[in-house]
């Protein structure tokens with residue numbers, strides 16, 4: 001029952017996307033039926049031609065056709081050659097009409113299937129945009145890309161080619177059998193007995209092939225993820241001389257993928273080989289029985305030839321049915337894989353979600369947080385960031401600093417009973433997610449830049465911003481000079497298609513981008529780690545002067561980055577270890593003091609002096 005439900009689900013899934021192009025698909029089916037009906041006429045013309053031209057029998061056509069076309073009179077007054085031309089003309093006319101129908105059917109189908117696949121791609125892409133961040137963290141990018149590209153293509157091929165073939169084959173089978181039964185029941189029964197045989201063996205293979213396709217698809221996903229990971233981490237691969245290791249890793253996955261396709265190929269070869277034998281057997285029996293029947297005078301020579309013609313015409317579509325079934329299994333697997341993405345729940349705001357002002361105090365109230373299946377990452381975290389202040393968070397790696405910011409930005413939601421985060425007294429869980437994110441500017445340690453020009457990257461949040469606004473943000477982020485030095489300045493394309501920026505330049509472009517957002521809360525999550533201490537200090541000075549009333553949260557390992565903050569929180573293993581100003585913390589025993597002592601010996605003294613100047 002489960003299986004049927006699943007199948008029904010797949011059909012409904014496809015129908016959902018077909019809805020918009022139903023008119024085109026119905027047009028295509030209609031013309032395909034005309035085409036099939038016309039094609040089944042040809043053996044009839046052959047039959048009448050052979051019987052009347054070679055055997056000089058009267059036309060074996062319904063009386064009204066003979067009367068309508070005055071065939072008897074024509075026949076009486078004309079030569080055999082003339083009759084032959086008459087039948088040739090009939091075949092030509094049928095071929096012409098069949099060709100026109102085929103053209104109309106295929107153009108409608110091409111349009112319909114492209115609309116279908118476009119709608120599916122649009123839906124997938126917009127759905128993926130709305131999936132929660134945690135969903136993206138849990139799934140490999142290569143695998144998602146594979147589902148959005150090759151799986152979508154498999155479904156498109158199925159809808160554009162195979163689905164129509166199913167209709168065509170069934171229609172062809174029905175018309176041909178009706179005509180054959182009309183000519184001779186005995187031979188028709190022989191032909192008919194082969195239909196379930198072909199269907200049964202196709203069905204058996206269908207289920208086995210489906211399993212193999214599923215394995216091959218999973219292997220393909222793993223292979224694309226390996227390639228994607230390798231290309232993304234190409235610098236690490238080169239730096240650590242891991243090329244050999246990576247090649248071996250790829251080989252292993254590639255071998256597995258190739259093995260699965262070889263096994264699939266073997267299975268398909270058995271299928272086609274067996275199919276060839278069965279159809280050969282079918283033709284053999286029809287030829288033997290047909291010849292006997294003709295010799296005994298039970299059927300005419302023309303009818304015999306028509307039978308052979310129908311059987312030969314039916315052989316291929318029936319054989320194709322097997323291929324269609326295997327394609328269907330492949331498409332079924334792809335549909336399941338696409339549906340897996342589409343069935344994932346999108347981020348959704350509760351009805352009446354709020355959009356309050358975001359310039360109030362930020363209060364983390366007794367936060368406890370655990371990532372799925374992990375140990376607790378944050379334990380009873382409770383503190384307040386006063387509005388308009390600069391607040392710093394210091395802590396060892398893995399102490400939970402970024403997690404706190406993910407929770408503030410609602411990239412992860414706090415489960416009930418695990419505390420709450422309020423801004424200006426309003427729980428962020430009750431706010432619209434978009435609103436929260438628009439009002440919290442976030443710069444990450446490893447910022448991502450799009451493959452576009454620098455100016456477009458900086459004004460990604462405000463595409464209408466003028467160049468002077470962009471430059472102003474870039475000056476505060478201390479990246480304007482560096483950009484001016486590029487031959488194309490702000491029009492320099494960065495990323496895969498263009499110039500490679502240094503880690504520090506990228507971080508500064510990302511800071512400029514965030515400044516354009518003009519958010520009342522700004523978070524710098526270790527986002528100055530790749531710039532030297534001097535530039536770090538310059539940026540902070542420029543930021544201090546330009547941020548106005550925004551609340552700033554600074555996360556860093558570097559004491560010099562944090563020391564001017566109004567308050568510093570020290571996190572240790574998911575718990576609050578210390579909190580206070582630089583002066584308070586440096587004068588107490590504790591983590592802050594030890595880090596200060598270690599960094600003091602290596603940091604530039606002048607940067608520490610900066611604090612005294614302030």
Ligand SMILES: Nc1ncnc2c1ncn2[C@@H]1O[C@H](COP(=O)(O)OP(=O)(O)OP(=O)(O)O)[C@@H](O)[C@H]1O
Nearest residue numbers: 137371374377395396397398399400401402403404
């Ligand atoms: N998406 C995630 N899924 C599961 N565990 C995670 C996830 N993100 C972080 N963690 C784990 O949570 C803990 C805290 O990570 P977090 O990134 O918040 O630390 P951090 O203090 O920002 O570290 P760093 O300074 O190194 O960036 C770590 O043990 C980390 O492995």
